[in-house]
Amino acid sequence: MSFAFSTGTFRDDYGFRNSAEGIARFPFPFTEERYMYSVNVEPHVPGPKGSAFEHPFDIDEHYLAEMAERDLVLRRDPLRCQSMPHMIQAEWDLVELVMTALARDYPQWFHLARRGDDWHWTNRPMAIDQRFTFGDAASLPCPPLEYIGRQVQGDFTLLDQREDNLWLDAGILTSQGKWSLDFDLGMNFIEWHAPVPLAHGLGVFERALKFLLALRLDGPVRRLNWSICVNPRLDTSLESYPEWGPEHFAVTPETVGHMLQLRVELQSLYRLPRSNAVAFSIRCYLISLDELRTNPAWAARFAAVLRDLHPDLLRYKALAPYRDMIIDRLTRDLT
């Protein structure tokens, strides 16, 4: 695939735009006219060529723009990347997982040479040439989780598996949707999902947890999550809510087309070999309503989903104020 890396921004002037190719490969999440919570995981196996699912870790046209945004967020708020001391092995496991995948899938950009514990990593787009000792944190310029997190798109959490539960004991989160790593750090799977409505009564989280506890080394899984977002703002953390929250009030029928984004999270989960922990990648894709409208089938399907959405979900996804505006914008001029 050949393209230029975009120079979009995810704050201030919001210069972020998808190219036509970016729109075409957007992971549109709605396969039916109705949407309801389910575990809906599937094996994270290679998808169609050129799609967001082709490789386990997807590098797209927004790579450099997102890495610059991540750097900005971390400099302003170091608590967005934290790791409890016992997670250091899991951090190294993640370094291996991501480096081997990127070097294999994007050899034009990434290269990894390893001789025992002597590793040599090259990241051409970011002009990084790093020799280091695998397992020796002093040989990297920053802790392993932060080091690799600054070079791959998507947030990561590392989940320690113990006591028949998964514990959120490390993470790098600069593009999360309305939660705080610092607040949730140390919680288990059931605790950190407490705010999600409806799903608890259905036992969705108990089943999901059981499934993830059984995650095998050779069997990563993925699922899609979706929400809406005002402006292509990646950092929608609770910490920075005073910055992005007020922007919601500027959404009007005139502005909704370019301001309102469908935000899709491609979530993938991997069993890690040395620590036995689970790595959780949360990779965000944004598309504005006007960009979405260029695909009439998608526009019609999204409108249908919104018409039918359960009131609790409408509330949880903060859609209620915009629903009619969105449907109107999506279905205007469509027969």
Added chain:
Amino acid sequence: MSLTPRPGTLHLIVAEAGDGLASALALLDTAGDGFRAAARLLHTGEAPAGPAVTVSMPDEAALVRSLTPALARARMGTRLYLAGGAGFVARLTALALDHGFDHGMIETDVRSHGTRRVQCVHCKHVIEDVTGTVVTCDHCGLRLGVRDLYSRRLQAHLGVCILDRPAVAS
């Protein structure tokens, strides 16, 4: 949540004067002889009347100075029971965790009279004794909505700023 006796080799019971001490005494009362023989009760405020042998400290600072060596010496099989206000329990939990205890070894009875500790997610300051669901952060001044989500690590509820709709829509 009142305290229940657990199996253990040593039981360290630490209580704040008032409701906390009452809870600790109730624990000793209902537990068996074996438990009492292996238990030590350390608390602020005056020593209570009655048969229980306790160590009373004038204030929390003195209590902490007295307790710290015992925490440092503790071996596996030690159980910790904390009773008092939310702030007291949170500070002593943090002290115990610093000495190698984990939550599975600590029982708590928080007597907070309906108040909660709240962490301002924006500036990370923890606000004590919050009643109701709205509070102004006394560090950064933001007006916060208090959520039910609770962090055992921070021993506090989540506080997220409430935005006011602008008076004139743009």
Added chain:
Amino acid sequence: MTGAIPVRIGSIVQEAPLVKRFRLEPLDGRLPDFSGGAHVVVTMLDGARGRRNAYSLVNPPGDPDRYEIAVRRVADGRGGSIFLHDRVRVGDILTVTPPANLFPLDWRARRHLLIAGGIGITPFVAMTAQLAALGAAFELHYAMRSPLAGAFADRLQQLHGDAVHLYAGSHGERLPIARLIADQLLGTHLYVCGPARLIDEVRATAHAAGWPDAHVHAERFDSARPGAPFTARLARSGRRIAIETDESLLEALEREGVAIDSLCRGGACGRCVTSVAACDGTIEHADHYLSAADKASGRLILPCVSRVRGDGLVLDL
């Protein structure tokens, strides 16, 4: 079987009178890395009979170029260990599953106390290697029938010196369980593997001494015992299958091409739990996973280890 890795027997070493260590080498490529305490399930083809047993990995984790398992020969079992001891030769090809870990180390521990009885030593061989490589504090207490019977005892002592304590039953040496449990650094985690008797005693002693259950980890090495043959009907397909004396219900189902997910093959992890549609006979639960209520309800069975007396079993498959 998804993810099955073909391996060649590289060497077979007698570690102790009844214990052989098998070195399994990949046919091509690298083997997935693993964490101490992990196991693989070995598929053995004995003519038309397929057997699958779980064995702990004993080689050190960290970029492994082979897997090593240690197998104790059990005379009155289903025959898997006899097959490996008596019939398998260097150069033979077997398949193994990628490693999975049901007995992992707890990385928050300030210290690790490892207690092994007999062949229960095997997961600790890899765990001590991983702990030593990380510079983590640990001590291992290993009870063996006699010095000769203690597989890996010499090697462990050479590698880890004072951290290893050996107890030979033939010399009247006994694991000082109560003493060990009574005096451990706060933040220690305890791991026990060996006969059921040992596990029960360690668990009970630790619990009574006030150790939180989350600090006590156990791995049982049960596997299916042979038993009287019986038959089962599959409710959805109507098929009838016959379970022989020396095969488990799970193995019989696999033989008949019925896919059941499994992991430990020893009644501990619950992965193979199957619904019972009806049962005229008596379910003989041999697992350690189902609750007493579940066992009494007669609606669930773990086919890896449990059997039925009588012919009335109908499975919801």
